[in-house]
Amino acid sequence: MNKKKKPFLGMPAPLGYVPGLGRGATGFTTRSDIGPARDANDPVDDRHAPPGKRTVGDQMKKSQAADDDDEDLNDTNYDEFNGYAGSLFSSGPYEKDDEEADAIYAALDKRMDERRKERREQREKEEIEKYRMERPKIQQQFSDLKRKLAEVTEEEWLSIPEVGDARNKRQRNPRYEKLTPVPDSFFAKHLQTGENHTSVDPRQTQFGGLNTPYPGGLNTPYPGGMTPGLMTPGTGELDMRKIGQARNTLMDMRLSQVSDSVSGQTVVDPKGYLTDLNSMIPTHGGDINDIKKARLLLKSVRETNPHHPPAWIASARLEEVTGKLQVARNLIMKGTEMCPKSEDVWLEAARLQPGDTAKAVVAQAVRHLPQSVRIYIRAAELETDIRAKKRVLRKALEHVPNSVRLWKAAVELEEPEDARIMLSRAVECCPTSVELWLALARLETYENARKVLNKARENIPTDRHIWITAAKLEEANGNTQMVEKIIDRAITSLRANGVEINREQWIQDAEECDKAGSVATCQAVMRAVIGIGIEEEDRKHTWMEDADSCVAHNALECARAIYAYALQVFPSKKSVWLRAAYFEKNHGTRESLEALLQRAVAHCPKAEVLWLMGAKSKWLAGDVPAARSILALAFQVPVALGLLIRSVMRPGKCASGQLCFQEAVTANPNSEEIWLAAVKLESENNEYERARRLLAKARSSAPTARVFMKSVKLEWVLGNIAAAQELCEEALRHYEDFPKLWMMKGQIEEQEELMERAREAYNQGLKKCPHSTPLWLLLSRLEEKVGQLTRARAILEKSRLKNPKNPGLWLESVRLEYRAGLKNIANTLMAKALQECPNSGVLWSEAIFLEARPQRKTKSVDALKKCEHDPHVLLAVAKLFWSERKITKAREWFHRTVKIDSDLGDAWAFFYKFELQHGTEEQREEVRRRCENAEPRHGELWCAVSKDIANWQRKIGEILVLVAAHIKNTF
Template sequence: MAMHYGETSTTIDPASGMTSTFSGFQSTLGGLKSTVGGMQSTLGGLMTPGWKSGIQSGVASKDLDLTKIGTARNKIMDMKLVQVSDSITGQTVVDPKGYLTDLNSMIPKYGGDINDIKKARKLLESVRQTNPKHPPAWIASASLEETVGKLQLARNLIMEGCEKNPKSEDLWLHAIRIHPPESAKTIVTNAVRAIPHSVRIWLKAADIEQDKKAKRRVFRKALEQIPTSVRLWKAAIELEEPEEARILLTRAVECCSTSTELWLALARLETYENARKVLNKAREHIPTDRQIWLSAARLEETRGQKETVDKIVERSLAVLRANMVEINRDHWLKDAIDAEQSGCPMTSKAIIKHVIGIAIEDQDKKATWLDDAKSFESQGATECARAVFEHMIDEMPQRQSVWREAAAFEKKYGTVDNYESLLKRGCETVPHAEELWLRHAKSRWLNEDVTGAREILSQAFVHNPNSEQIWMAAVKLESENNEFNRARRLLEKARTAAPSARLWMKSAHLEWCLGKLDAAKKLLQDGLMRYEDCSKLYMMLGQIYTQEDNYEEARKTFASGVRHCPAAIPLWILLSRLEESQNNATKARSDLDKARLRNPKNPELWLESIRLERRQGLDPQASEKMARALQECQKSGILWSEYVNMSGPHERRRISIDAIRNCEHDPHVLLVSARLLWAERKVKKAREWLERVVKVDTDFGDGWANLYKFEQLHGTEEQIAKVVQKCVEAEPRHGELWQSIAKNVDNWRKRTEEVLKMAAGNITIPT
């Protein structure tokens, strides 16, 4: 049937009221076309009065009732106000200043399917109806409504749950959380009436109070109801000043006599005498807690009672064992660290003294205790580590390795006096320990007490008359102090008393450094008559002949050396370089080939062969030999680093990756990789890699020199000084560049710092 504009078709009787102004599907206030928010409402929908003016549902009328429209508007406003009003009369939850911001917070945060929400809502409703005494159902229902943004419905549900389950702590706490502060206070009041012995509710009651005095009042009431709650006492005490806190704690320990924490807190606030009484009472009530005993030990330490501290710790272990308490070694050692960090080193030492040996087999003691000392050191507990070493010395006084470890620790963390005192004790206890005598003498010498160093070495000679090490130290001491005649006499005595190839070599080296070449040659020749298999004697004699330009004698010496010492690689290299210096590259190449036949798979010989070809300008032959060398010595770091250096700039990165893959921890490979990063001006990464080089091998002098050069260009004064300090401590001895400077006779008196700076001066900046 066709419909025309201005007509209405309905089967509903107009007299029934379903088409009236206030009811029905097309009414002003209700239904899908209501003014409250329908899509076709009178005031804001698609079918507004202006669009359908003059059209009535079922009754045609040309009059518009403005009075009824005004009444409807007032009712709508009342409904809005009811929705946003609080349950407390006269209070509103609408913040006029933050109204728009608050509206954003009311937007539902749930992003799932609306059907899932409906299903969950029905399911939870069914659970509530089936078992209204089940608090989790009410909490889940409220949480669901809160999630979808229907906060008021969530509040209504949770309060209904509280009415049905007044003894549920979780329900009350959830209700307090989702209500505004003023409403929450009322809920808290009802909650503590319903569950007066709930600690969590009392804590929440105090938490929602803003004023300190109000919080105190809440805690006072709470403690009247639950005087045995440690949590309530602690929370109440935290609000008080020291004097009031002390009074509260006095009452607290009466009510909670088994709380160690409260007893210790009271002891901390008392005077020394009263604190002792408090701790004694605490031990009576809690005889199984070690913390009370340790607090008593710390208390005595504050008064300087060292012996009392030791007795308390010893007695505590006996009492705890008597009360069947397991002595957990790890826990006690952790207590020792805590004691040191709190400024009680006596207590920490006493703990270690009496606990360190628990549950350790005799054969495992040394290894376990050294691990303990390292663990303490890594955690910054140096007093604990020192106590471990002292205990080890008491238990193993004849073990030289224990004295060495203790001395190394004391040198790193102690004073000079403590270090030397320990070494003196060690020398007296283990007089045949040469290293302890040498360290003691060196310490005296470094502190510019040459006389003291001489006396120590004299005592060392008494106990170790034939010690080559002590003879060498005495010679070095005299030569470093320009007492060359005394050094000569000492060496002469040593060659008679304890002859060795090293002493002949040292004697010749002294004369060589002093420019007495004839005397040096005579000593070396005499030495070779006694020790013809000592390669270093041949090397020194040949180098002196080379220095005198006596190349024929030098050649004979080196040739004789490789005959007697065919495994001495430096001798072969010296012989080859001598031939090369005389423009006889063919003979030099032949010597190296012969050396490789007698010493296969030797990377140093391959490296020299490759460099010989490069110095002759024969790069293809050098590359061919490099390929053969890497096949034979695949894990050689010096060969891989040379391969990187001789390659083109576009290939270096690829080759360096292969080098790292084959020699991950080799300092030469790490150094060449660091220099590549340095060339690319990646300062941070280059520094990390250079530091890694000297960490992997502290004895690698070339690594230290490169790091020093790098910090000179890119570091601060502090960073430069740090490198120097660490290098001096490490005393490096190896590295091609480092040895070329350190072993040069012109630099024989240079110290580590000077060699470092000279080596750095010879380093080119990578490009």
């Protein structure tokens, strides 16, 4: 056997063997093997090819289409049940019967798809919502945070650093070598061992271990530290001990420089010297290149125009900002040499220098500018002793005796007696200064003050403040009859001297007098100037605006004077009397209100609201007989009306307070408001029989719908159901289009558990009043109460068709589905409601709490955009902050809500509930007091409690407590 022959030769190759693959000798294909590449738009070789086959691309498309038409009839594409996956006859013609067959199959597929479609879609929606609740998107998780990006300013956005590449940071940014000064013991040890290397690192010699230069006047390194003897290797011995001592001395000097200066001595806080050192870090925050450019520019300005003071001031401030205080001081002192007559340069130099040095600078400035008031004031400010201040100011007055500023500064430092003497001299030197004359008058006695003011008027006949001060002086000394004369003479004198009477300025002076307690002067000024410069037709409107402005400025006496003057000009204007009465009600006393109303009803006897306000004031004060008498007089023809009113409203002059009401009503029996007020007065005081008789007479004399409604309600709340039903039937025969009567009839039947009769009453009412939203709501809730949910839903749909764009009906529809547990349908209805009523605050407030907690804040922002000043939306936002335990913000939003709409009882109830949980006793009482003053009448929760017949006699405060008790803060 040949040993050289390989044993594997002649044997079959192993499976998967490729010759030459191990050594990389693989086969390859060149372009010459497959032919040249051709573009799809190149023409084919056949010159006579038909259209559509004349390019390479056309033939490629034809061949591809032919391949697609070949049906795949392979066994692998065959299924025993469905047959072949493709169509066996796809290449055949598509005829009409094929089209009909396809339509039939499509209809069958559509029908099969519609079966259980709602259930399938409902299940899919629930699965999707469940999935999104378990795995919310990042966008939903950070939506509230992304919204806060709108508050980022442009400067904050630009200051955000760029995102850098953190990979291989250590390799790309190697740590720089740290150079640490060698300790002195190292050199001493080597010197003692006979080492000859005595050179010291120049950096250590220059800075001594500190990286900051020596501040405060020595901007160069320590003297001698950079001399060649220390920076080069020497041949003699180096005393390392002395070098260490020098470095310690330098450190002590630096700490002394950064410490505070008190009375020329430096003190060091051993615990806070590091903080003081950090405070010396420059805080200019600019680019170093910009600072260099500014420094060069200012240097050029100084060299070009060395006598320009602003250049020196700007240069010093630049150095101060960059932390080079000593350089700034040197520059400004150079500026004082170049500009010795510049007041600003001297003041800047005094500001930059420390205490004692600043005094020397100011003293030098006084020698150059002996007439500068500002420099004298600065010199007095630098003094810490009162005597020194007085000495400086008196010396200043010797040089500048006509400076009002210097006199005022000097007088402020003196005692009252010395100040009076100085002011006597001051008014001689500055006879045109009103402030000095008035200050002197305040320090003088009454007689001398009158003389001083007379002299002031002679010297300054064109200033109004002197006249006003004279009037205040007379008022303060009890001579109030002179106040009016002085103000009138002031107007006449100022006009004679050519002074224009500025109405706004005088009103401001009157407000200042009001705040100072000079009521008579304030009222006199108002009466004198209130009619100046106003057109006759604009008087009423302008005066009412002035009164509101005075109230806003807390100048109540000014507002009272304006109302009094307006009532003199317009005695028969009911609107003016009402504004004045409301002002007295809110800011005055009960006595002032009743006195005003007494005059009001004498001038406007037909104004029912004025009579009602008078009666209510007496009723609230507990004087029920007087209130009853006022209401009786309100019906009488105003014959000797003033005498009757005075006899009624004057305390203690009405024997029993009960005039013959039956005789009074025969004169003017047609006032509905007076009738109802009288009935309320009697019913509130448990005089039910008297109230019944009044209502009976009212039904015969003034049979209005409201009178009938009050009659039915009185019998209802007293438990006389039969009488209430009889009165209701009688009322409906006269006023069948009054929806409240139908509502009361249905509610009485519902209370008696007669559901069919209640349903019939509501349906009859809706036939007569199809646009009454409360009627639709009552009928829907009745059906829901008896378990007819489908019928309730149908009623609400019908109501929405008859009353489109009605937020109340949409809200009830949403809540109906929510109470039934169909939250998805409720959300769908809410979306439709917001589309139809996009500006409804009630719907937006409900939509906020229909959302999941993470989306509520986003929804609230959208609601505020649509309804910025709607009280329901503001209340919802306050509740949202409350639920998030943001107490301060919640209280702020509650205050905002009740301020915008104080008639919304729900807002007061939620506010009171909030204070019960998170407020103090004072805050709770404040909310209750404000609610009682506001007397709210509306609100869903509020009306549900206040209109309940069980609570018909409760006060506002009691209803507030009841509504707050019904609130469950589960939002």
